[in-house]
């Protein structure tokens with residue numbers, strides 16, 4: 001648990017204009033999104049629905065780094081298939097009964113709730129170049145009645161997305177704003193775009209224990225320094241000692257995913273049959289162009305007492 005030094009002080013009051021970065025609110029209602037572009041061309045798009053990052057372009061705006069299904073709903077009708085959905089307060093199907101999250105849908109409500117845009121701030125660091133930070137908030141009052149009933153706790157989430165020249169940082173701040181303690185899980189369901197899954201290797205997981213959801217949730221220890229993907233993969237790696245998981249393509253570094261105060265990572269690729277069974281997954285052979293590297297706190301539960309705060313996130317570096 002860490003205190004967040006740079007929490008936005010005035011909610012709903014956008015910070016002073018960010019020199020350099022162009023930030024716009026585009027569209028209305030459930031399709032509204034915030035877009036930000038750096039003077040050098042890099043950009044990010046964030047749907048208010050789910051605070052879902054739906055596009056992140058680096059390399060002067062020439063390289064899209066996130067996979068977004070062609071059939072993804074971007075109108076607020078369902079969770080977005082692609083980009084970076086936010087998973088909170090439960091990962092996967094909740095425990096069948098007996099847990100406070102048991103009445104929630106798979107992956108919780110954060111990805112299907114409309115967040116508030118809290119504003120932007122920017123830095124013009126001589127070393128980092130320009131960057132722009134966008135803040136989004138979700139509070140108990142912003143939940144649907146169903147979600148509030150299913151998870152009756154008072155909470156505040158502030159989600160900060162920082163676009164820099166070669167990286168995207170996404171950080172959650174969870175605050176217990178009620179009288180009672182609550183338990184939660186959190187995960188960033190990042191769909192990284194790749195050229196050809198058969199040439200992808202995932203490094204940084206050697207020796208780590210994982211639950212293989214494809215093999216009846218059995219537990220294994222990773223014995224490969226490079227994990228390759230040639231079939232359905234759905235593994236929950238936990239308590240990872242290294243901070244960085246790397247994605248290589250054709251032997252060349254493509255992404256580094258750096259965890260901050262998050263110990264677990266899911267590696268997911270639906271492959272042929274599962275992709276076929278997911279209605280909003282398009283094109284059907286799109287599984288060749290994505291790998292989910294999902295950092296999170298999903299092994300057991302994070303507990304927050306009244307007034308306590310949890311913060312965790314990731315930095316994704318695009319290494320092209």
Ligand SMILES: O=P(O)(O)OC[C@H]1O[C@@H](O)[C@H](O)[C@@H](O)[C@@H]1O
Pocket residue numbers: 079092106107189213234235266268294
């Ligand atoms: O279809 P959803 O709810 O977006 O979930 C997609 C996948 O998300 C992954 O995080 C899970 O490990 C998988 O089991 C799941 O299939």
